Amino acid sequence: MILEERVFGMTTKMDQAEAPLYIKVHESDNVAIIVNTKGLSEGTVFPSGLELVEFVPQGHKVALVDLQEHEAIIRYGEVIGHAVKPIPKGSWIKESLLTFPTPPPLDTLPLATRDRSSQKPLEGYTFEGFKNSDGSVGTKNILGITMSVQCVTGVLEHAVKRVKEELLPNYPNVEDVIALNHNYGCGVAIHAPGAAIPIRTIQNLATHPSFGGEIMVVGLGCEKLRPEQLVKDDDGSTITSLQDQEGFHAMVSSIMAMAEERLLRLNQRKRVTCPAADLVVGMQCGGSDAFSGVTANPAVGFAADLLVRAGATVFFSEVTEVRDAVHLLTPRVVNEEVGKKLVEEMRWYDDYLASGDADRSANPSPGNKKGGLSNVVEKALGSIVKSGTSPIVDVLSPGEKATKKGLIFAATPASDFVCGTLQLASGMNMHVFTTGRGTPYGLSMAPVIKVSTRTALKEQWHDLIDVNAGQIATGEATIEDVGWELFHLMLDVASGKKQTWAQKWKLHNDLSLFNPGPVT
Template sequence: MNQRANDPIILKIHNDDNVAIVANDGGLPSGTVIKPGLVLQDGVPQGHKFTLVPVAQGEAVVRYGVAIGYATENLTTGCWVKDSLMSMPSPPELERLPSGGRCRGIPAPLSGYTFEGYRNTDGSVGTRNILAISTTVQCVAGVVEHALSRIRSELLPLYPHVDDVVAIEHTYGCGVAIDAPGADIPIRTLRNIVLNPNFGGEVLLISLGCEKLQPDRLLPAGAIPVASDSRVVLQDDCHIGFEAMIEHILLLAREKLERLNRRRRVTCPASDLVVGVQCGGSDAFSGITANPAVGYVSDLIVRSGGTVMFSEVTEVRDGIAQLLARAATPEVAQALRHEMAWYDTYLQRGGVDRSANTTPGNKKGGLNNIVEKAMGSIVKSGVSDIVGVVSPGEKVTVRGLNYTATPASDFICGTLQMAAGMNIHVFTTGRGTPYGLAAVPVVKVATRSDLARRWHDLMDVNAGTIATGEKTVEEVGWEMFHFLLDVASGRRKTWAEHWKIHNALALFNPAPVT
């Protein structure tokens, strides 16, 4: 790229946009000449918007070809569009939107791409070989933590083909209204996490004994493949002291590790990938660089016959009309409406609306409101038809592009996508976050080259080269696709895996706590 360091780098998305963003590191000062007749009236930070033409009070501020807000006063050309200069549009009324269900057909298939994975008896494929220890209640966390430490130090070195041991810990299980409406969500989430492909069906269940979430309710006999002899109840009379509890857990763990250690990677088609895509610490570049590149990868995976899930209700709510137009069937369209309406009601009960989503970091990165954020968020889904909708805590059941309804919280979204069955995760960020999951490899994608340089040992892919014109969306997309295959095969580790950066799982519990 033959651009001088101080030359303005300006990004406009759609022909109809009346604003553009500044891509230069450090932003641009007041008086910068963008082109003849267009001079910045204010200093504009990197990622922030300025007006390309005058925008009258009450007129739409347009980015991505849609109204992301309305000017609260007359804006001159070259004006920095701050939060205070825009009011937010009303959300789309679900009942007035088109019904959708217009399937555009199957895209050109993509064949010949494989990875080395662990095939499970239920047909799913793991990208890692992990022993899971599930829990029914937070009360057992200290015991499980002690057992984990001993398993890692004493047992794991004996089983070189096992990647790790992971506790499925949480703050649920007791002191909750377990039969209230909405309580089924955290319970089925925990139940389905046990079935994640990366656990290979070898799971221990640790309970206290007196909690509301009893083992048989969490993992019903016959319905979930966790044998009764894989359960430890700490209050059982056989446990005489703390050491007896730990030794019981280690005994069962050794049996599980023996079986897991006999597993080997086999060549699997890319159609066995189940990829969760998410963004966190988003900025104005998210919808220009990283998310479009992830969208390109999403389409490649769908064309390969694989499964992709995108999520975050409040971050698609304002783009629901675009999603309805991509619904493969009327049933999928109706399911999308249902999930949006359910979440609208959930937010109303809490006395907030979708505008509560946008964070101070989002705004510092140039995203004025949730409408603008949503337009950049949904592009992670690519352009494929949406073939399935997954309610919170449920498992994905159909291959292709699925909408998995979750809150936008990074940690809750990741937990719910684990329950849905993802075996690899793609996470884009503009502000930067050390987010990671213990059970699923997380590929981190930087929206800006400055972030990729500063966090060189935390970011796996730099999509910032798209903003500077060094690479195209397609080039970064293919780079990421091959990186995913390598990570899924165990040939490469993500930085989060390298540093063992793991966030705690976070359950979505809309029911009351007693």
């Protein structure tokens, strides 16, 4: 990457207010993005000799050469569109000036062609976690209460409120009590092929390592999705059905009595020293901008490589933000079997979008575009760098539980809260979330570390952003610097030694199931 035609990431500090800066990612790029916080005005001249012919906002693209009609527009060394008309050098490359290119064909992708020379193992790194009998490790110690049908939400929320107020203070080693609310369970075709996704998601959420095996299930009694389908309940002590109770007070009392039994056992859990290999980290980006692919996501990718070297499990996801860059991923799979699974997840999602008369152009969001991203192709090229450089050892269907260590593609929609829910179901016990536009996103079941792509966002949201990757854009820090900072922070947060801002403010998004099946 090139910062104002200098090697990207050099240590020389530059003042954005004084020096006009742009970032060119690849030597073949014919566009660059503007670094300066307030953008740059017409007539601005860079040391390279480039002169702006109009105002260009921060994060938006400027033409480095004269572009002819239909000529390829290249960023990250890849084609992100073609010019719809001649574009003079120094112009602002607006979304309307690019055509939307076709996605890489799935049937001709190279599979497992990358040299898989292993990186040196990273040894000696540990954290303090909650070890479970099945070998999984929680980074939190919480009582989880799930449900078999949305009808019980009101009663469950009332009961959880009382448990927190009346019981939880007596069990200081338990951090929280949470209801795993969802909108599934009845009025749905539970035997339709698409129903497998929400059902296994609910099942796998119930076995999340932060619950220590002490999950509770609240059912109604007449729903299609029976509570017994969600958890193993040999002695009948895990499930309560509200229709079996004599009125509202009895319903709440039943839930509270079950909760107290589990709080007593959870309170006995202690943190123990665990290898970094016990971390299961989900990588995600939301509220992305044009800096995502050059600051925060590369730093997260560097940290992902460190985690893999330490033996940990790392997820990257968001099918629509992978689809247009999948040709850069299929060579990295460990074998053709994994490559075919990756291709099939892309194909399944193509068909899913087509069935709803939607396509890839539905992504990005208006905020992404305001931050300089012209289309999902550009967004995908910046998104996949969160995966680092490690081989892809497995591919998971939505909500499927991980069984391997290393870098895994966990197929999910790109929606932040749907992706987070599915990564939790796959076993994630630590979440890293990059953002350029800003979002107060958080999860109750796993800590969320937020990484800003721009220093201006960190300054604006000083009590929401945990790591500032914006320093990379101005040469104040390197990708490696921020990657190591993030790696060490993950270990401290997983250990309970440090809190993220989302934890401090108790910012928790609702769980959101992905249900491609029919509703009856």
